[in-house]
Amino acid sequence: MNCPNCGAPVTNPDFCGSCGAQLREPKNTNYGDSYNSQTQPRHTQRQQQPPVYTQPANAGFGTYAQTPMRGYHPDEHVSTWGWIGRWLLMCIPILNIVLLLVWGFGGSSKRSLVTWARAQLVLTLISVIIAVIAAIIMAVNGVNIFESIQHAFQG
DSSP states (O other): OBOTTTOOBOSSSSBOTTTOOBOSOOOOOSTTOOOOSSSOOSSOOOOOOOOOOOOOTTOSTTOOSSOOOTTOOGGGSOOHHHHHHHHHHTTSTTHHHHHHHHHHHSOOSOHHHHHHHHHHHHHHHHHHHHHHHHHHHHHHHHHHHHHHHHHHHHO
């Protein structure tokens, strides 16, 4: 094939390598819009309007558009001040264990309080077991140290 403009042999079917003349129409890059120099585009693009925000009818200060979680009942949970008061009560010896037993196994309607009280009792039991084991180890080591000191001064 030869270039119709200059007559040179053509290796690229789109352009002439000699004179640079365009041999084919350029490919359409407008994704559906075709433009020809003799005709107008087949269709015109619609001007897109920016989205308009409309506020929901029931939205306002202090109202919630979202429904609460399924299974959530406000009367089953302890308030912030309730937790603070319970924390202060936990600082009183003996009473803290009694209150944990009452809250954990006394049939309270507040699930979060029951769960917290039972967790505190489990942690307290683990702490007591660790303390007893540490006391036994220290007592055995203390007796051994005392006997070694006593033999050192007697011998």
